[in-house]
Amino acid sequence: NAGVTQTPKFRVLKTGQSMTLLCAQDMNHEYMYWYRQDPGMGLRLIHYSVGEGTTAKGEVPDGYNVSRLKKQNFLLGLESAAPSQTSVYFCASSDLTGGGSGANVLTFGAGSRLTVL
């Protein structure tokens, strides 16, 4: 059971470079999310998707783009990396069980640590 897989696990970029983080889930979940986690702060939602072909902005979307061309994959792109984007990025997925009233538990990937110099 792979669950949610993120690649790469580590990456160092120079300011202005671009890169894509890949998230893949094998649980047939409809919802997928990209979060960033910084010291002393709660997880912050960057973008999310409620199904194949859909994306929406979260709390901190600036400087990031996403795509969900296939249900199992959710890509996070940085077009021009900045030092402020140094962070640990987590992808997560959830299904529609319970909808708005149920638990709708998130399953997280192992994280991608990005450093921008």
Add this chain to the structure above:
Amino acid sequence: GQNIDQPTEMTATEGAIVQINCTYQTSGFNGLFWYQQHAGEAPTFLSYNVLDGLEEKGRFSSFLSRSKGYSYLLLKELQMKDSASYLCAVRDGNYQLIWGAGTKLIIKP
């Protein structure tokens, strides 16, 4: 604004009991979650409360008081492997998850 408050760090002794508190102020409420996150790893789901009261799951219990905007996670018979950060998250009136910064729990032998 919306806010989740948890203690930054707590220390407890192996075999003891520890209570981690979480207070919240959100626009609406549709459930409260606790996740465990070991250092360098992904958060994993522990518990979910949507009604007032205590939910028990083995050594872990979670309590909710909606009128007080308060929850706690109770860990009994602490083991060294319980050393981790514990994240409190509230789903607000728009069904968005608001996360606390987490409580780092250190277990000493």
